[in-house]
Amino acid sequence: MSKHHVVVIGGGGTGGAIIHDLRLRGIEATLVERGELTSGTTGRHHGQLHCGARYAVKDRAIARECMEETYILKRIARESLEANYGLFVALNDEDEEHVPIFIQSCVESGIPTKEVPVKHALEMEPNLNPDIRRAIMVPDGTIDAWRLPLQFFASARHNGAGIHTFTPVTGFRSSGKAITGVQVYDLKTRREFTIAADLVINATGAWAGQVTKMADVEIPITPGPGTMVAVRKRLANMVISHLHPAGDGDIIVPQRGLSIIGTTQYRTDDPDDIAVPEEDISEMYRCADMLIPTFSSQKYHAAWIAARPLAGAASTADDARNLSRDFNVVDHGEIDGREGLVSVIGGKATVLRAMAEQTVDAACVKLGITECCTTAETALLPHRAYST
Ligand SMILES: Cc1cc2nc3c(=O)[nH]c(=O)nc-3n(C[C@H](O)[C@H](O)[C@H](O)COP(=O)(O)OP(=O)(O)OC[C@H]3O[C@@H](n4cnc5c(N)ncnc54)[C@H](O)[C@@H]3O)c2cc1C
Numbered sequence: 001m002s003k004h005h006v007v008v009i010g011g012g013g014t015g016g017a018i019i020h021d022l023r024l025r026g027i028e029a030t031l032v033e034r035g036e037l038t039s040g041t042t043g044r045h046h047g048q049l050h051c052g053a054r055y056a057v058k059d060r061a062i063a064r065e066c067m068e069e070t071y072i073l074k075r076i077a078r079e080s081l082e083a084n085y086g087l088f089v090a091l092n093d094e095d096e097e098h099v100p101i102f103i104q105s106c107v108e109s110g111i112p113t114k115e116v117p118v119k120h121a122l123e124m125e126p127n128l129n130p131d132i133r134r135a136i137m138v139p140d141g142t143i144d145a146w147r148l149p150l151q152f153f154a155s156a157r158h159n160g161a162g163i164h165t166f167t168p169v170t171g172f173r174s175s176g177k178a179i180t181g182v183q184v185y186d187l188k189t190r191r192e193f194t195i196a197a198d199l200v201i202n203a204t205g206a207w208a209g210q211v212t213k214m215a216d217v218e219i220p221i222t223p224g225p226g227t228m229v230a231v232r233k234r235l236a237n238m239v240i241s242h243l244h245p246a247g248d249g250d251i252i253v254p255q256r257g258l259s260i261i262g263t264t265q266y267r268t269d270d271p272d273d274i275a276v277p278e279e280d281i282s283e284m285y286r287c288a289d290m291l292i293p294t295f296s297s298q299k300y301h302a303a304w305i306a307a308r309p310l311a312g313a314a315s316t317a318d319d320a321r322n323l324s325r326d327f328n329v330v331d332h333g334e335i336d337g338r339e340g341l342v343s344v345i346g347g348k349a350t351v352l353r354a355m356a357e358q359t360v361d362a363a364c365v366k367l368g369i370t371e372c373c374t375t376a377e378t379a380l381l382p383h384r385a386y387s388t
Pocket of ligand 1: 010012013014015032035037039041043044045046047048050170203204206207211224227228262263305307308346347348350351
C-alpha cells in the first residue's frame with residue numbers, strides 16, 4: 001500500500017475510471033464532485049460505444065484505440081453495453097465514393113467490417129431508408145451512459161476510495177508554487193474545508209479550464225456543445241450512421257426503448273451556459289429522416305445538449321469541429337511550474353479506461369510508484385453495487 005494520497009476532481013466517467021485505477025494500484029484516493037456523479041457531460045452523451053469506424057479515415061490511432069477499448073469494456077463491463085453492432089449506410093453518389101477509403105481505413109485500424117447487401121440490410125433493419133446504396137457493418141454498440149461510470153465508482157468505493165458528491169472545489173492549497181491540496185465547499189453541510197494531497201488530478205472535462213484557472217494556469221480546452229433528440233421507439237437494433245465525412249445529425253443510437261439522433265457542434269466559453277437552440281430540433285429530425293424516414297413521426301421524448309471536452313484551443317465552431325478527439329495528460333509541474341497538479345483533457349466516454357490508465361501512469365511516475373495498471377483485466381462490480 002502506497003503512503004501517498006491523490007485527490008481527483010470531477011465525478012464523470014473519466015474521474016470514476018481514474019479513482020478505480022488508483023485504488024487497484026494501492027494508492028489512497030479521494031474524489032470530489034460539485035454535483036451528483038455523472039451530472040456533467042457523462043450523463044448526457046449520445047450513448048454510442050465507438051469501435052472507431054467514425055474516426056478511422058481521419059485518425060487511425062484514435063480509431064485503433066476505440067476498437068481496443070471496445071474489446072476491453074466488453075470484458076470488464078458487459079452489463080453496461082449492448083453488443084448490437086453498427087451499420088454505416090451510403091445514401092448518395094458522394095457517400096458511395098467515400099466507401100472504399102472508409103473500408104480501407106477501418107482495415108488499417110484493426111476494425112472488422114462486413115459489407116451487407118442492401119436487401120439483407122433492409123431485412124435486418126426494416127425501418128431504414130429503402131433507398132440506401134451501400135451498408136457496412138462494424139462492431140459499434142450502445143453504452144448505458146450512467147451504468148458504465150457507476151460500475152467504476154462502485155468498484156473504487158468497494159476498494160476503499162472516498163467519494164464526496166455536492167462538494168465543489170473552490171480553490172487550491174499551495175506551498176510556494178506547488179499544489180498541496182484542494183479547498184472544497186460541502187453543499188450539504190455548508191462547510192468549507194481543505195483536503196491535503198500529494199497530487200491533484202483535474203478530471204473535470206469541459207470545466208477543466210475553469211478549474212486550472214483557480215491555480216492561475218491556462219489550459220487549451222474548448223467546450224464543444226452538441227444537441228441530441230430522442231423519440232419513443234426503438235427504430236433500429238444497430239447504431240445507424242451516415243457513411244460520409246463527419247457532419248451534423250449523422251448517427252442514430254438505439255437505447256432501451258428510445259432512438260436518439262445526434263449531434264450538432266458549437267463552441268462556448270462556459271459549459272454551464274448552454275441550451276438547445278430551437279432550430280437544432282428540426283434539423284436533427286431532418287437528418288434522422290434521411291436514415292430512418294419514420295423517425296420524426298414518432299412520439300417526441302426529449303432534446304438535450306452537452307459540452308464535449310475538446311482538447312485544444314478553437315475560436316469558432318468550425319475550428320472546434322476540426323479539433324482532434326484524442327486526449328492529453330498535462331503535467332502542470334512540467335509545463336507551468338505548478339508541481340502537484342495533473343489534468344486530463346479531451347477524449348470520449350468509450351476510451352475512459354485508457355484515459356485513466358495514462359493519467360494514473362503519469363501520476364505514478366511523479367510519485368515514484370511502480371505498480372502497473374490492471375484495469376483492463378479486472379471485471380467491474382455491477383452498477384447497482386454503488387447504491388447497495
Ligand atoms: C453531444 C455529445 C455526444 C457525445 N457522444 C458520445 C458517444 O456517443 N460516445 C462516446 O464515447 N462519447 C461521447 N461523447 C463524449 C463524452 O460524453 C465525454 O468525452 C465524456 O463524457 C467526458 O467525461 P468526463 O468525465 O471527462 O467529463 P464530465 O462527465 O463532464 O465530468 C466532469 C465533472 O467535473 C465536475 N466539476 C466541474 N467543476 C468542478 C469543480 N470545481 N469541483 C468539483 N467538480 C467539478 C462536473 O460537475 C462534472 O461532473 C459525447 C459528448 C457530447 C457533448
